Amino acid sequence: MKITAIQAQKRKGRYNIFIDGHYRFPVSEEVLIQFRLHKDQEITDDQIKVITNADSISKAYNKALDYLSYQLRTEKEIIQYLQQHEFTDLQIKPVLQRLRAQGYVNDLEYAKSYVRTIAKTSDKGPKVITQNLRKKGVLENDIETALEEFPFEDQLQNSIKIAQKLARKYHREAFKIQIQKIKNGLFAKGFSSEIATEAINQLGLEKDEDQENEQLHLQGAKIVRRYQRLPLSQRNQKVKVALYRKGFSMDEINQFIDEQN
Structure with missing residues (x-):
């Protein structure tokens, strides 16, 4: 067989190869040069x-470059993207090797950049960051190294800002519940128990006895009405359990029940 013509496509950098007078397959300019394809070549x-x-x-490589042009990606993200475009593992493997060699893909550097960005622009803590990086296919050692970009001091400053917002949100709750909800909120954002405790300490929150008593009577009155049809001893027990769950102390609850009786 012999190449009888090489015609440029309308699409820049693509060529049609004709063999023995008939169209046979397309190639990129890169492949054309790589294999030194030319007219009258035996094949x-x-x-x-x-x-x-x-x-x-070559197509997979260019597809990956286009994907990387928008933002940094992990190897797993590139693999998934190319698989979605129906490239095989045998085609994807050399693409990744080339991208690594050129420095276009590096999971450790990606993780470092990701940690720095999230630390500066979001309210997420290390545990959430770790979960997100795992989903992106970053290895544990790389995640651990990358988290050094988010030191204790920065974590504390971020968590204090979150704790301040939560304290305002839950300021009408019983003091014990307020503290617990702030701590749970910090846990949900991905901060450790150590960071959460220190952040709350930094707020210097103190129990407001007048407000606590006001909330006890407001919530207690609602609970009493809910169980008013029950016998007194049973009603008192229900009220006692409900108020305890809301964070009030047993001494405060007993005093309230005595006042109601």
Whole structure:
């Protein structure tokens, strides 16, 4: 078999290869140069398979570059993206090797950049960051190294800001419940128990006895009405349990019940 024509496509950098007067397959300019394809060149079926596979790899590489042009990506993200475009693992593997060699993909550097960005622009703590990086396929050692970009001092400052917002949100709750909800809120954001405790300490919150008593009577009155049809002893027990769950102390609850009786 012989290449009888090489025609440029309308699409820049792509060429159609004709063999023995008939269109046979397309190639990129990169593959055209790589295999030194030219008119009147003798070619075999085995060579065509090698060339067309190289062209698929070239397509996958350019697809990956386009994907990377928007933002940094992890290896797992690139693999998933190329798989979605129906490239095979055998085609994806050399693409990743090339991207690594050129420094276009590096999971450790990606993780470092991700940690720095999240630390500065969001309210997420290390545990949430770790979960997100795992989903992106970053290895544990790389995650651990990357989290050094989010030191204790920065975590504390971020968690204090979150704790201040939560304290305002839950300021009408019983003091014990307020503290617990602030702590749970920090846990949900991905901060450790150590950071959460220190952040709350930094707020210097103190129990407001007048407000606590006011909330006890407001919430207690609602609970009493809810169980007013029950016998006195049973009603008192229900009230006692409900108020305790809301964070009031047993001494305060007993005093309230005595007042109601």
